[in-house]
């Protein structure tokens with residue numbers, strides 16, 4: 085089981101498993117989750133397999149996910165071992181704008197609630213859950229920095245924000261000597277690869293590890309849908325049907341011709357490799373550049389066991405290339421503009437080539453204090 089290999093998250097000393105335990109399904113009050121007994125089974129199984137990285141949010145199942153996790157961690161005595169991530173942003177008090185969003189007042193309110201439900205006095209990784217479009221970057225950063233200094237959180241990161249905003253925060257943190265962010269948590273799967281354009285290079289350049297949510301596209305790639313079912317668009321049981329019946333438009337666009345072609349290739353690769361479709365989809369995500377950890381979501385133990393074994397048997401390069409090919413992103417501006425002009429128009433026909441592996445990996449050099457002007461030093465020495 086590959087879960088007990090621990091990788092550093094971003095440019096930090098925090099070591100996490102390549103598969104994280106997602107707990108959005110812990111609790112039944114959203115209509116697609118797991119009972120306490122089943123959730124406990126998944127938690128215990130994850131720890132037994134060597135996993136150490138657990139993701140929740142104050143939003144999930146209206147706090148129930150955090151409550152259950154707090155109970156499981158306390159009962160198993162695993163607080164030191166677990167890297168516990170939770171999130172703030174979502175409003176807990178209708179009518180009160182300061183009980184949501186990313187302002188200082190809400191971050192402090194939200195953290196106190198999470199610590200209480202999680203039965204702990206610190207969070208390992210505290211994430212801004214979703215951009216609120218109004219809070220200044222400096223306010224978010226200063227608050228997170230204060231929380232690290234106060235010992236209430238160990239590290240901070242961002243989820244579901246524009247790439248420019250993440251780059252802005254990270255650059256400000258570095259330039260002003262604040263604790264840098266270590267994690268970007270974003271949606272990533274064979275059917276949702278948009279983060280590859282901006283976020284993956286950003287993460288690699290600025291020392292952020294990416295954690296991928298919904299690696300099975302909320303069930304589309306899990307094996308419960310087959311290409312032969314294309315056009316039936318969500319009959320049967322499962323989360324996608326529950327979402328469909330709730331009429332959440334941003335989550336309902338999964339049944340497209342492009343996605344059915346991807347499902348078909350996943351099924352083919354699964355048949356040839358002896359892996360399940362869910363394992364193929366999860367393993368593909370873990371092997372993409374910039375990925376720190378892939379967050380598993382499951383509703384029952386059988387699904388969890390399936391997903392947990394995703395790394396047991398490596399897919400060969402040819403299979404990975406086929407999956408890359410069928411799900412490739414169309415080229416878009418500005419990449420469609422400057423990529424074709426590079427070789428001749430910019431580099432004068434002189435090969436640039438990729439740097440050999442290990443050559444000058446991008447490492448952030450913290451700005452040194454401005455050196456004294458040499459002339460002044462010379463003056464002073466006279």
Ligand SMILES: NC(=O)c1ccc[n+]([C@@H]2O[C@H](COP(=O)([O-])OP(=O)(O)OC[C@H]3O[C@@H](n4cnc5c(N)ncnc54)[C@H](OP(=O)(O)O)[C@@H]3O)[C@@H](O)[C@H]2O)c1
Nearest residue numbers: 106107108297298299300301302303306322323381387390
């Ligand atoms: N930061 C964010 O905004 C954000 C957003 C979403 C999630 N997350 C995090 O990411 C985690 C994973 O996200 P996700 O739950 O959406 O992941 P996912 O893997 O895309 O979807 C999980 C769902 O797919 C189905 N499934 C999973 N494994 C299966 C298997 N082996 N066979 C058949 N069906 C299977 C189950 O749904 P059904 O059986 O009910 O169909 C399960 O609930 C969450 O728990 C949460 O921690 C973060």
